[in-house]
Amino acid sequence: MNAYLLTIGDEILIGQIIDTNSAWMSRQLNLAGFTVIGKSSVGDTAAAIIDGLKQAMSQADIVILTGGLGPTKDDITKKTLAEFFGSDMAMHQETFDRIAAYFEKIKKPLPPTLGEHQASIPVKADVLLNKVGTAPGMWFEEKGKVVVSLPGVPFEMEYLMSAEVIPRLKKRFPGRPIVHRTLQTVGEGESNIAKRIENFENALPSHIKLAYLPSLGQVRLRLTGIWPNEEVQVDSEAILQKELDTKMEELAALLPDIVFGKEDDSLQRVLGNILLEKGFQFGTAESCTGGYVAHLMTSIPGASAYYPGSVVTYSYELKTKLLGVKSETLQEFGAVSEETVVEMAQGAINTLGVDISLAISGIAGPDGGLPDKPVGTVWMAVSNGKQTITALHVFGRDRSKNIQLSGIYGLNLVRKFLLEH
Amino acid sequence: MNAYLLTIGDEILIGQIIDTNSAWMSRQLNLAGFTVIGKSSVGDTAAAIIDGLKQAMSQADIVILTGGLGPTKDDITKKTLAEFFGSDMAMHQETFDRIAAYFEKIKKPLPPTLGEHQASIPVKADVLLNKVGTAPGMWFEEKGKVVVSLPGVPFEMEYLMSAEVIPRLKKRFPGRPIVHRTLQTVGEGESNIAKRIENFENALPSHIKLAYLPSLGQVRLRLTGIWPNEEVQVDSEAILQKELDTKMEELAALLPDIVFGKEDDSLQRVLGNILLEKGFQFGTAESCTGGYVAHLMTSIPGASAYYPGSVVTYSYELKTKLLGVKSETLQEFGAVSEETVVEMAQGAINTLGVDISLAISGIAGPDGGLPDKPVGTVWMAVSNGKQTITALHVFGRDRSKNIQLSGIYGLNLVRKFLLEH
Numbered sequence: 142m143n144a145y146l147l148t149i150g151d152e153i154l155i156g157q158i159i160d161t162n163s164a165w166m167s168r169q170l171n172l173a174g175f176t177v178i179g180k181s182s183v184g185d186t187a188a189a190i191i192d193g194l195k196q197a198m199s200q201a202d203i204v205i206l207t208g209g210l211g212p213t214k215d216d217i218t219k220k221t222l223a224e225f226f227g228s229d230m231a232m233h234q235e236t237f238d239r240i241a242a243y244f245e246k247i248k249k250p251l252p253p254t255l256g257e258h259q260a261s262i263p264v265k266a267d268v269l270l271n272k273v274g275t276a277p278g279m280w281f282e283e284k285g286k287v288v289v290s291l292p293g294v295p296f297e298m299e300y301l302m303s304a305e306v307i308p309r310l311k312k313r314f315p316g317r318p319i320v321h322r323t324l325q326t327v328g329e330g331e332s333n334i335a336k337r338i339e340n341f342e343n344a345l346p347s348h349i350k351l352a353y354l355p356s357l358g359q360v361r362l363r364l365t366g367i368w369p370n371e372e373v374q375v376d377s378e379a380i381l382q383k384e385l386d387t388k389m390e391e392l393a394a395l396l397p398d399i400v401f402g403k404e405d406d407s408l409q410r411v412l413g414n415i416l417l418e419k420g421f422q423f424g425t426a427e428s429c430t431g432g433y434v435a436h437l438m439t440s441i442p443g444a445s446a447y448y449p450g451s452v453v454t455y456s457y458e459l460k461t462k463l464l465g466v467k468s469e470t471l472q473e474f475g476a477v478s479e480e481t482v483v484e485m486a487q488g489a490i491n492t493l494g495v496d497i498s499l500a501i502s503g504i505a506g507p508d509g510g511l512p513d514k515p516v517g518t519v520w521m522a523v524s525n526g527k528q529t530i531t532a533l534h535v536f537g538r539d540r541s542k543n544i545q546l547s548g549i550y551g552l553n554l555v556r557k558f559l560l561e562h
Numbered sequence: 563m564n565a566y567l568l569t570i571g572d573e574i575l576i577g578q579i580i581d582t583n584s585a586w587m588s589r590q591l592n593l594a595g596f597t598v599i600g601k602s603s604v605g606d607t608a609a610a611i612i613d614g615l616k617q618a619m620s621q622a623d624i625v626i627l628t629g630g631l632g633p634t635k636d637d638i639t640k641k642t643l644a645e646f647f648g649s650d651m652a653m654h655q656e657t658f659d660r661i662a663a664y665f666e667k668i669k670k671p672l673p674p675t676l677g678e679h680q681a682s683i684p685v686k687a688d689v690l691l692n693k694v695g696t697a698p699g700m701w702f703e704e705k706g707k708v709v710v711s712l713p714g715v716p717f718e719m720e721y722l723m724s725a726e727v728i729p730r731l732k733k734r735f736p737g738r739p740i741v742h743r744t745l746q747t748v749g750e751g752e753s754n755i756a757k758r759i760e761n762f763e764n765a766l767p768s769h770i771k772l773a774y775l776p777s778l779g780q781v782r783l784r785l786t787g788i789w790p791n792e793e794v795q796v797d798s799e800a801i802l803q804k805e806l807d808t809k810m811e812e813l814a815a816l817l818p819d820i821v822f823g824k825e826d827d828s829l830q831r832v833l834g835n836i837l838l839e840k841g842f843q844f845g846t847a848e849s850c851t852g853g854y855v856a857h858l859m860t861s862i863p864g865a866s867a868y869y870p871g872s873v874v875t876y877s878y879e880l881k882t883k884l885l886g887v888k889s890e891t892l893q894e895f896g897a898v899s900e901e902t903v904v905e906m907a908q909g910a911i912n913t914l915g916v917d918i919s920l921a922i923s924g925i926a927g928p929d930g931g932l933p934d935k936p937v938g939t940v941w942m943a944v945s946n947g948k949q950t951i952t953a954l955h956v957f958g959r960d961r962s963k964n965i966q967l968s969g970i971y972g973l974n975l976v977r978k979f980l981l982e983h
Contacts (some may be wrong), residue, residue: 154598160581162602179574179610181602182584189600196617233776233945295614354578373737431860432853435874439852442928442961444831450884451854459914463884493880507863533848540863 142314144170145201146180147193149209150293151219153182162207162298173307174319174367175203179351187221194223194225196463198286203310208293210276219279221288226281228265236260236268236277243275243368269305273297278305287313317368318378322385324362324393325402331355332426334362338395349388357542358549359408364388408552409437415499415559423555424465424493425451426485428476428502429519433548450493454485463503464488464500477502479520480533482498486524496560497525497559503534505543519547523558563736566622567589567601568614568632570639571714574603583628583719594728595740595788596624598858606630606787615646619707624731629696629714637679641701645710647702649686657698659690664696687711690726694718699726707754710736735902738789739799743806744775745783745814746823748974755783759816770809778963779970785809822977829973830858836980837868837918841943844976845914846872847885847906849897850940854969871914875906885909885921898923900941900952907945920944920976924955924962940968944979951979 146163154162163377167177175336178201184191184316188539190209197204209218223230237260244251259275262268269278269289275291281288289306291298326334329351335342342351348369353362357533368377393400402411416423435451438444452463457476460466466481467486476478485500510516517536522529532554567584574581581603588598599622602654604610611630618625630639630663642680644651658681665672667770680696683689690699690710695718702709712719748753752774753938763772769790787806789798814821837844846855859865873884878897881887888908889904895901916945924940932938938957943950954976957964 151864153585154588154601155592156585156598159585164577165572167575169577171576177577179602179614181600183600193600196598256857347738398820426968427853427856431865432848432872432874433860435848435853436857436965437872438730439854439876439926440962442926444852445876449875450880451853451874452884453853453860454870454876455860455866455871460870462915463873492884494883503859505863541861544857544861 142175142203142310142316143178143201144203144205146174146177146198147190147197147206148180148182148293149185149190149193149206150182151184153208154184154427161534162293162295165295165299166205166207166302166456169307170310172319172321172365173311175310175314182455182496185217187217187224190218190221191225194288198288202314204286204333205306206288207298208292210290210292218290219261220289222279222281223263226263226265226283227265230261232257232260233260233268234276235270235373236262239270239272240275243443250265261513264556269301271297271301272304273300280306280309283431304344312318317370317373318381319368320366320378320381321387322389323363323404324389324396324400325359325404325406325408326362326396326399327359327401327408328550329360329396329399330455331360334360338392341392341395345388349385358546362392371547377412396400398557401553407441408549408556410441412552412556412559413441413444413447415556421447421496421559422494423448423497423499424489424495425452425551426489426492426498426500427453428455428460428485428500428549429505430501430503430544430547431455431505433544434501435551437548449495452489452492453547460485463492465491475514477504477514477518477520479522479533482520482531483524483529486529487520487526490524490526497523497555499523499551499555503543503547506538506540517543518549519543519550521547521554523554525558525562528562530554563596563730563737564622565596565624565626566618568625568627569601569603569714570606570611570614570627571603572605572758574604575628583714583716585722586716587628587723589963590723590728591731593740593742593786594732595737596735605941606638608638608645609736611639611642612646615709618951619709623707625707625709625791627709627711628719631711631713633903639711640682640684643687643702643709644684644702647684647686647709649684649706651682652685653678654681654683654689654698656691657683659920660691660693661696680824684752692718693725695723701727701730711853723895738791739802740789741787741799741802741806743785743810744825744828745810745817745821746825746827747781747817747820748822748829749781749816749971750781750820752781755781755817755820762816763812766809769805773861779967783813783929785813820976822974823845828862829970829977831867833973833977833980834859834862834865834868836977840980841981842868842917843915843969844869844920845910845916845920846972847910847919848872849873849876849881849906849921849922850926851922851924851965851972852876852926854965855920855972857921858969858973870916873910873913880971881906884913886912896935896943898925898935900937900943900954902929902951903941903943903952904945907950908947911945911947918944918946918976920972920978922968922972924964924968926968927959927961938964940964940971940973942968942975944975946979946983951975 240256266279271277276292278301279290316463349366352363454460466484482500489498501521506516522531604614661677687700692698697713699722700711770787773784875881887905903921907919910919922942927937940955943952
């Protein structure tokens with residue numbers, strides 16, 4: 142089935158906000174087996190909304206509108222939809238009660254007319270109860286087409302899509318079961334991965350597809366299975382799930398060095414869990430990453446249980462003073478060298494009193510490159526005080542990317558060290 | 563004049579990439595005096611492109627297409643435009659020569675057919691020379707309407723918009739001069755600022771408008787002036803610029819405590835420049851921000867000239883060991899207290915050997931709140947060893963926002979301290 146997305150709001154047309162909603166909605170619709178054939182944005186006027194709606198309904202069976210349902214705005218969307226579908230408005234009591242209860246809970250007076258305004262809904266609409274905000278979603282049907290209107294606030298839209306719209310669409314347009322499984326990898330590019338798993342990919346049955354979803358330093362591998370037969374039984378989805386789980390295990394076994402997690406795992410969360418499990422304290426000594434690794438680690442709630450702290454030593458002096466790196470090492474090999482990161486890692490264990498440390502030193506750029514050490518050269522070391530491993534990377538010329546890639550590759554080096562030690 | 567944006571590519575419709583191009587283009591067109599009345603995205607097929615184009619041309623005088631011009635893709639956009647405008651294709655020699663010269667420069671063989679393919683252009687198009695990539699832009703005119711096609715790679719699109727499209731549009735649709743000026747503020751909300759500058763705003767002449775552009779912890783104030791008379795002279799734009807400069811000075815004088823810069827300034831760059839100017843070394847002692855402040859400071863190239871390093875002390879032990887915070891202080895007042903951040907700031911000066919330090923300690927959340935110190939409570943201190951100032955903030959419940967706001971407010975506290983000491 143085809144879907145069309147229509148976003149409403151001048152703030153998108155003047156470029157004040159970037160429309161992240163429609164990419165999120167497209168992914169969710171795709172995962173559920175619906176094809177988004179187009180999307181457009183129109184301004185906050187009845188004429189523009191009706192034009193956009195007609196255009197969308199002429200192309201797709203499902204139209205999803207977002208925006209224009211806020212409490213402080215002149216609520217043009219709701220009025221326009223009522224007019225378009227020839228519907229009266231009526232108070233939706235459950236929505237009104239929810240809003241009143243919410244203001245009672247936060248001990249603020251209900252602003253005059255807010256409840257009445259937000260709970261007034263075209264009678265032809267099915268109400269999609271918004272449990273995370275005040276503006277409900279609306280579901281209209283006409284001549285076999287579905288038109289859904291949702292608030293534009295991202296987490297309210299996401300709640301309503303997940304809890305209401307996708308389940309209802311699946312019921313309204315039943316199709317074959319679709320199942321997705323995702324593996325998270327780090328440290329190898331798309332084309333290298335493709336070479337390594339060529340045989341696996343070629344041997345996949347035609348109802349299972351593999352997608353490569355790359356981001357900086359990481360590639361997600363997503364398997365999508367569609368039930369292969371016309372006939373769908375009660376246990377078809379469970380059978381398909383089992384089949385994909387088996388394929389996922391096969392795939393993970395082919396890439397043990399780069400697979401770090403599944404579905405929505407992040408590297409810093411996976412690493413935190415390993416540290417918790419092993420009962421290890423971890424600390425970092427950063428030069429070129431300048432605190433980025435510490436920031437990644439402490440972005441996870443509860444990180445204080447395994448991450449007591451970190452030092453950022455940009456200067457030679459602090460490398461020596463805080464980490465005990467020998468002046469001779471810095472003089473002879475330079476700050477960006479295997480010798481220096483090994484001493485930094487050792488120093489971090491002593492200074493921070495941790496079990497495991499990561500040290501990173503490199504040339505983030507854009508300046509500071511040397512003939513034998515171009516911008517993007519980064520050395521890193523992981524140590525437990527007895528064993529130390531090192532790695533050298535030569536990234537590119539972009540300072541921000543070099544910092545981010547160093548952080549991601551550094552955390553992955555720690556993860557690999559912990560799996561072996 | 564009205565403009566319509568049309569993005570081409572399945573990767574947008576499946577939600578694989580977020581369309582940041584159209585927000586950027588909308589802002590630039592708005593700044594140049596053009597109104598974007600709608601935007602839409604279509605898939606990589608000739609039918610979808612032609613439908614989208616007809617729809618766009620029926621609504622606006624200017625249509626700008628992006629995407630579908632890559633060298634590795636089946637170049638459906640160019641062929642479709644040639645067909646739509648009834649134009650033959652021909653080789654554009656300057657484009658071909660540029661591509662050949664580029665591959666010679668990077669010492670790689672020109673891939674077969676790439677030059678011919680990229681340099682083949684519909685003869686009815688004016689070529690917009692792409693000096694930062696291989697796919698040129700194209701400018702078509704028909705029945706008074708302008709249709710421009712640009713590559714989708716953001717920095718190529720941005721180059722062509724700035725260097726070619728905006729200047730040509732201004733010439734093709736001459737209007738009254740428009741001038742913009744932006745002030746950057748930090749640490750006060752939109753509504754408070756509005757109250758403080760109410761008289762200024764009310765006294766603005768009708769041809770100058772003020773816009774509030776908020777982001778986390780910061781608000782940009784943009785003045786837009788449009789030449790007030792029908793008659794435009796050679797020096798009209800210069801006169802308008804002078805008028806706006808004067809207004810900007812008036813506005814900045816009303817908000818000396820929160821204005822930190824102009825146009826595209828960032829807080830960390832402005833702070834870096836002040837430190838360089840004063841010849842001061844600066845260091846940070848972070849608890850709840852966990853390295854985020856260090857990351858902000860070191861995101862600026864050349865930061866090593868004034869930022870030798872930083873410590874992240876999440877644990878009580880490291881606060882004592884690395885910063886000399888007294889155990890009694892931690893016991894009596896807790897890690898999140900004025901007493902502790904004052905000792906952390908003092909300790910940072912000694913440990914890091916810097917002239918100025920910033921210390922931050924707070925409860926980032928989502929857990930860890932206390933009855934008298936809810937999640938979001940953050941203490942910060944700035945010291946030069948002799949004088950120390952402190953600030954208390956109570957932000958919200960979101961961990962990521964608390965970390966970011968603490969960093970931004972912390973850097974601003976340093977900036978204010980430096981202006982007075």
